[in-house]
Amino acid sequence: xxxxxxxxxxxxxxxxQGFCIEGDLDRISLPAxxxxxxxxxxxxxxxxxxxxxxxxxxGGLRALxxxxxxxxxxxxxxxxxxxxxxxxxxxxxxxxxxxxLTLGG
Numbered sequence: 001x002x003x004x005x006x007x008x009x010x011x012x013x014x015x016x017q018g019f020c021i022e023g024d025l026d027r028i029s030l031p032a033x034x035x036x037x038x039x040x041x042x043x044x045x046x047x048x049x050x051x052x053x054x055x056x057x058x059g060g061l062r063a064l065x066x067x068x069x070x071x072x073x074x075x076x077x078x079x080x081x082x083x084x085x086x087x088x089x090x091x092x093x094x095x096x097x098x099x100x101l102t103l104g105g
Contacts, residue, residue, distance in 0.1 A: 009052075010036050018047030018078075025053060025060035033060060037067040044075055047104075051081035061089055068100035076102040 008023040010032050019036050023029070040046045048064065050056075068077035077100055079086070087103065090096040096103065 008032075012036065012039070013047070013049070016047045017041065017044050018049070020049040020052060022052030023054050025056040027057065027059060030059050030063060033063050037063065040067075042070055042075070043072045046071070046075075046077045047080055048077060049080045050083060050086060053083055053086060056086050056089065058089070058093070061086070061093065061095065065095045065098045065101055068098055071100045076100055078102045078104045080104040 008025075008029040009021075010029070011020045011022070013019055017040060021033070025033060037046075046067070064077060064079070071077060079102070082090075082103060087096070090103070095101065
């Protein structure tokens with residue numbers, strides 16, 4: 001039996017400010033996510049495109065929720081094109097209504 005290696009990529013976007021996540025968001029890719037979030041301004045909305053997301057664990061989700069809570073003023077971390085399993089995990093954890101987090105289309 002062979003293990004499947006999935007692609008993991010976090011790509012920055014300038015307009016709107018944010019990044020795209022592709023593949024798995026887990027303990028292996030968490031440091032890259034943390035670095036990407038730290039590089040974003042806390043005084044503007046951050047758009048995160050999840051259309052290429054295959055898997056996310058609770059650690060990855062927690063990093064997004066924590067970053068959303070750190071945003072200043074009325075700014076949000078906007079999760080765009082979140083897969084159904086990610087929306088379900090947000091519902092199960094109660095993080096769907098976390099401060100500063102918005103589920104976009």
